[in-house]
Amino acid sequence: MAEGSGARGAIDALSRDEIRRRQLEQLQVMLNRAYFHVDFYRRRMDEAGILPEALGSIEDLRRFPFTTSGDLAQRYPYGLFAEPLRSIVRLKITSDSEGNPIVVGFTRRDVAMWQSLMVRLYERVGVTDRDIVQVAFNFSQFPGAFTFSQAAEMLGATMAPSATASATLQLKIMRDFRSTVLATTPAFALHIADVLECGRAGMDRSELNLRVVLLGPDPVADAARERIEAVLRTPVYGLYGVTEMVEPGLAGECPGKDGLHAAEDHFLLEIVHPVTGEPVPEGSEGELVVTTLTTEAYPLIRYRTGDVTTLRTTACACGRTSARIAPVLRRTDSRTSVRGNPVYPEHVGAILRKLDPGILDYRLIVHTRYGMGEQLDVLVVRPVGEGFPGGGRSQYLEMLRSHVRRGVGVGARVQLVDPERLPREGLGDKVVFRSEPLSCETD
C-alpha cells in the first residue's frame, strides 16, 4: 500500500517515472499474492506458462491472462478470495451480465483503502471539514453509497444522511441543514434540479448553501452536467468506479474537469482493443482493463471492465501527475443504465423467456433526459391468440413486471405490443433510447 493519503508520498505529486516504479513494485507483490493465494490465478498463470517473476516491467503485464466478470461469477462465492474469511470484514454482492451473483470481499485494510480514496476525491474538489455533505443514494441498490458517507465522516465533514427521500424533501433538507455538498447519482441530481426549477419545492436557489455536487457511480453525460450546473449554479464533478468492485472512487475529477484522475497507487490501468485485447496507443479509445495493486481480499489481475474510455498521462492543468481517463459513456457490451442501476438487455430477455418461452421478441425502451437513463419500458411481442401463462393478460403483465423489477432492481413498465409496433431500432442489442423533454407536471 502507498504511504498514506497525506502530503508525503502523494501519488499525484510524483513524476511519471516514479509512479511507474512504485506501480512495478506493487504489481510484483500483487502477482505473487494472486499466484500463491488464489487457485484461479495460479491455474491461469500455469496454463499460460508464466510465473509472477516473469514480470520485470509494467509492459510485461501484457503477457498475463485477462480476467472477466464471467470468471468472477463462475468462482462464486469465494473462489477469487485471496484471504481467509477470518480476515474479511465486509462482503458485497453484485452480478455479471447474465444476472449471476458475484461476491466481493474486503479486509479491514481494503475498507480503509476505499475510504481513503473517497476522501481524496472529496478533497480534490475542495470539500473540507467545514462542509456539510448530503449523501442522497438508495443505499440498498448502491452499496458504494456507504463509502460516500464514511469518507465524509473521515474527512470531518458533517454528514446529513438522506437516502431515498423525495427530491422535494432533499431540497428542504438541503436548505434547512445548509448542506454545501450534494453527493448523489446523476439521474437524481437531474430530478432535484427539475423540482427546484419548476418551483415544486417552494423555494429558490438563493435559499441554498450548495457549492459542490459530486456525482456517481454512473458517468455524467455532458448535457446532464450542463443542466445541473445551470440550475443548481454549482460545479458538478464526476467519479468512476468499476461496477463489479462495488466501491466508487477509483478515479475522480479535479476542478479542471478535464478527465478523471486515477488512483494509480492502488490501480494499474490499461486500455486495450475490445476484440484483440492488444494495447492501443495512448489517447486512443478502447476497453479499460484494471489491475488492483493493493487490494487484499479480492485481487483482480487485468480485469476487463467493459467500459470504453481513453487514458492520458499528459500533465493536467491542476498539476497532478496521475493518469486521467475520460468519462465512460460507452460499453463494449449492451449494458445500459437506468437511474444509476446497470441493466443488461440480455438479462431482461432471459427473465422474460424463462417466464414465457413463447415470447417472440422484445425491446427495452430507455427514456433518457440529458443523456441519462430515467425510465425503463419493456415491450414484449408474443403469438396472437395464445393463452397467457399465469392467468389472464393483466396477471401475466404483472408477473413479468415484478420479475423484471426483482431481477434487475429497476421498476419497469411492461407492455404487450403487436410486432409491427416494435421499434425498428435495437434489433441487435434490444435497446432503444428515447429522449424525454422536461415536464413540470410529474414527480
Added chain:
Amino acid sequence: MAIRGGAERGMRAMLEVKNLSAHYGSIQVLRRVTLHVTEGEIVTLVGANGAGKSTLLRVVSGLHRATEGEVLFQGEPIHRLRPERIVRLGLVQAPEARQLFPNLTVLENLELGGMLHGKQRIAEAMEETFALFPILPERRRQKAGTLSGGEQQMLSIARALMTRPRLLILDEPSLGLAPLIVEEIHRTISVLHERGVTILLVEQNAMGALSIAERAYVIETGRIMLTGSAQELIEHDDVQRAYLGKDYKYKWER
C-alpha cells in the same frame, strides 16, 4: 490543495532495488525483488530464516553478484561495483552477528570504521558517536570481545556510523539479544532516524522492527509478498499469523 506543498521530505529514492534475482549455484534465492528506500525513511525488510534477506543484503553491498536486475544508490547503478567502493559512496552495513574485531579495543574498532574518511575526521565522528552511545566511552579501553551482547551490537552500529553513511543497513540487530536490550537497540535506531539517517532495517523479529519502521516489506522464499506502512502491517492478519504461528487450512475457516 491538500496534496501540494513542499513539506515532502526527501522524495528522492536513496536506494532502489529493481527486479533483483540471485542464485546460489542452481538454486534461485531471489525472484525479481523490487523495493525502495526514500531519503530520510526508515524501512524494514522482514522475513523468516532462509527467505532471502541476507542474500539481498549481500547483493546490495557488492558481496554477491545478482543474476538479474539492478541496484541504484542515489540514482547510480552500484550492482557492478566492488564492496569497498559501495561503502565509500555512503551505503554501509552493520553486519549480522556483529562481526567485530574481538581482540581490539572499543576505540580501535571505532577508529577502523572511521579510517575511510581519513584520520583527521575520526575525532569529530568519534565525538558524535560517543554522544549517541554513552556506554561506549566508558568501555573505550575494553576489548570488544569482552563486551556484553547488547554492547557489542551498539559497537557494531557505532562502527558503521563512523563512516558517516547516507544509508545505514542493519542486519538483524536484535539477533540473540534479551528483550530489554532489543528495546534499547531499537530506541537507538529511532534516535538515529530522527537525526536524519536513512535506515534499512532487516529483521526476523517482525513485530519489533515494524514498531520502529515507517514502511515495510515482507519477503517469503525470495519474493516480496507484502508491502505497506509499518502500522498497516503490524495489524495485518498475514503478519499476525506468521508471528503467532497460527495458520488456516481453508479460506472459509474462521
